Amino acid sequence: MLNLLPNHIEAIQEHGEHDYPDECCGLLLGEFLSNGNKSVSEIYPISNAREEQHKRNRFLIRPAELLRAERYAREQDLEVVGFYHSHPDCEARPSGYDLEHAWPTYSYIIVSVREGYAADLRSWELQADRSQFGHEELVSAKEVELCQ
Ligand SMILES: [Zn+2]
Secondary structure (H helix, E strand, O other), X not given: OEEEOHHHHHHHHHHHHHHOOOOOEEEEEEEEOOOOOEEEEEEEEEOOOXXXXXXXXXXXXXXXXXXXXXHHHHHOOXXXXXXXXXXXXXXXXOOHHHHHOOOOOOEEEEEEEEOOEEEEEEEEEEOOOOOOEXXXXXXXXXXXXXXX
């Protein structure tokens, strides 16, 4: 389960809309909780390093940018708990490329951006055997309040 605030979701949606028709990507900074859940406390947008013609269907984070983000996270006493990226005019489910490049335990948020507007947003987690992604429950603080 991934806990995050409504403004984190909005930030991801806005980044996806801003970079449309290219894919956007970024990191989810926060902490791994003792119960196996993760909580996000900050969204860290980064630029997509793919060549122009490939930006629409896959994302790549340059190692230098990842290192910079990890250093920033450490300074804030946070950890990288996952990644997010957009799927322009495609469903919010991981592609074969996403599966090949995923690591276990991290959360992978995908936002579908249809004709420039953010639509479906889902979080995914690689299954233990790495054969496929499983849907990860997203809980935003607003929903938690509504449940109480
Ligand atoms: Zn993807």
